[in-house]
Amino acid sequence: MKQGYCIRPGVSALPEYVPGEYRRGFIKLASNENNFGPSRKVVETLKSLADKTGLYPYREGDVRAKIAKYAGVNSENIVLGNGSDEVMDLIVKAFRGPYAGMYPSFPVYKLAAKIMGEGYVEVPYDDGFRFNARKFISKAEGAKVFFLCSPNNPTGTSISDTDLKKVLATGKLVVLDEAYVEFTGKSRASWVRKYQNLIVLRTMAKAFALAGLRIGYGIAPKEIVDILMKVKPPFNTSSFAQEAALAALEDISYMRKNVAKIRRGRDKIYNALSKKFKPVKSDSNFILFDVSPMTADEFFNKMLSKKIIVRKYGKFKGFPGEYIRVNAGTEEETEKFINAVNNI
């Protein structure tokens, strides 16, 4: 029998995304998770919801309104995603490529572009993983949509207001991924009122510790949100994600307390790493560091032998060094990691 269907070109060649490893009984500092866990309000809400799985989610409107208030915009400026990953997918579905972004950065932008069969230009960071607006604009000239990440994953480095304004002035659609913004305290969400070509991506996975429930969002001018809503599946966020988001936003002080603890942990990790390795100054909840002349494999395995899981990058093409990323955990976990580093 003749095969009467076709795989889209490029799909077979797509790279696989390798998530941070999970092992029971190990300290996991590999996925930039928030190990302090959710607010008591989230826990109580989810418990009371446990027997209500039969109903389709119906609180999207309430969640958009509450997130809008938190982000300082209006409901009509918010689109929800099954994690901010899905908002990236909605963007490439709605807006044509080619696309461009930085290297190294979050790999899902490129993956989303490739799935749509579109080109994706990667512009390398300058030394020290600093963003260079002029270089970016010049190298990404053919692209129609830019994916920027600030603070950037996995480098932890940020883009300045001046640089971001230069990029916005091109008139291209600028997607600014602020997944880790709560750890800096400095968001550009309100800029969507001024810039018609800006989409800010956020997530409740990190600061609010809702990674397992998959809820992220885009903030954009109404005209852009209206387009994204056209390609958004009707039930993309679960009822548990919706209710957890509403509860988490009732307890912002809990989130802020944990963010402060995580920042202190990150700074302790930075200081400890500085004595032996080359860490990059980070605005986020994690730190990227160069372990050379040790290899990333060697470092990863040394930590694994102490029941600690970190994220192994190895080499970044065009950059010297052997890279590992680690996030701050609870105070106790962070302390154990620092001890493990000191005893290498």
Next chain:
Amino acid sequence: MKQGYCIRPGVSALPEYVPGEYRRGFIKLASNENNFGPSRKVVETLKSLADKTGLYPYREGDVRAKIAKYAGVNSENIVLGNGSDEVMDLIVKAFRGPYAGMYPSFPVYKLAAKIMGEGYVEVPYDDGFRFNARKFISKAEGAKVFFLCSPNNPTGTSISDTDLKKVLATGKLVVLDEAYVEFTGKSRASWVRKYQNLIVLRTMAKAFALAGLRIGYGIAPKEIVDILMKVKPPFNTSSFAQEAALAALEDISYMRKNVAKIRRGRDKIYNALSKKFKPVKSDSNFILFDVSPMTADEFFNKMLSKKIIVRKYGKFKGFPGEYIRVNAGTEEETEKFINAVNNI
């Protein structure tokens, strides 16, 4: 400033999906939900998970294995989705159009196709919403992928083995949506061992009452699953969906008991409707019926005044009649609906 980006053609014209309405305090029989709710095992599992929202989902492998056992195939034959809606999206991402399906049927097939900028041919059912394989194959000749639904939503009618074999013999990729298959007891999941061009879609939303958690799956030959895994986002099912699925599959007898109750409720509804309207014989948990000479609006509003929400379709293009769809609820809810119908 010149706008430097482009909306994809067709996106602005996409229709909006209108979900069944939810009103607090009303009996909802509009979304084919399972109002008996989940197994106690699911409830206990979700309660114990309530404080573990911070971790990314990591049990996809376990869920694939357990679903495979339930469906009588292997893990490598299973791909998970954020609801089976997402598996439809993965299919159109991986396999080129044009596509074809029946009319009336589940609207998300066409929506997914249009989002990818592809053509979608709708072939009308024969009278009585019966499937005609010869007509379908002839009208859908230019398509590369077929979306069939059995039992079909919203008609409740099924496709026979003989007809399905005729469609499979074309060599086109056949997506058979079995969202409601537990209500018939007759699945074609095992056919993926014989047919290299078959994808069966299933969901845990209906029989297992997990609609709010968003977990569906595709069953297909390994070669097709491998392709779908390439376009699948890494964390598309939440940790809550994964754990609930695992727990629900530990209590299949609970599901079967509810399915039997729902089938009895459906048959009672059919008998009651037969006295006043023209219901379609259904293999599912819902019934489509023609309320003419009453209009669908009139019927919907009469039910609403009794605090019952049904699904209003109105006219189907090319078919005579004014259509409403209603699903069986709990015994009490079904009884209330029947009383309301009797008192029209």
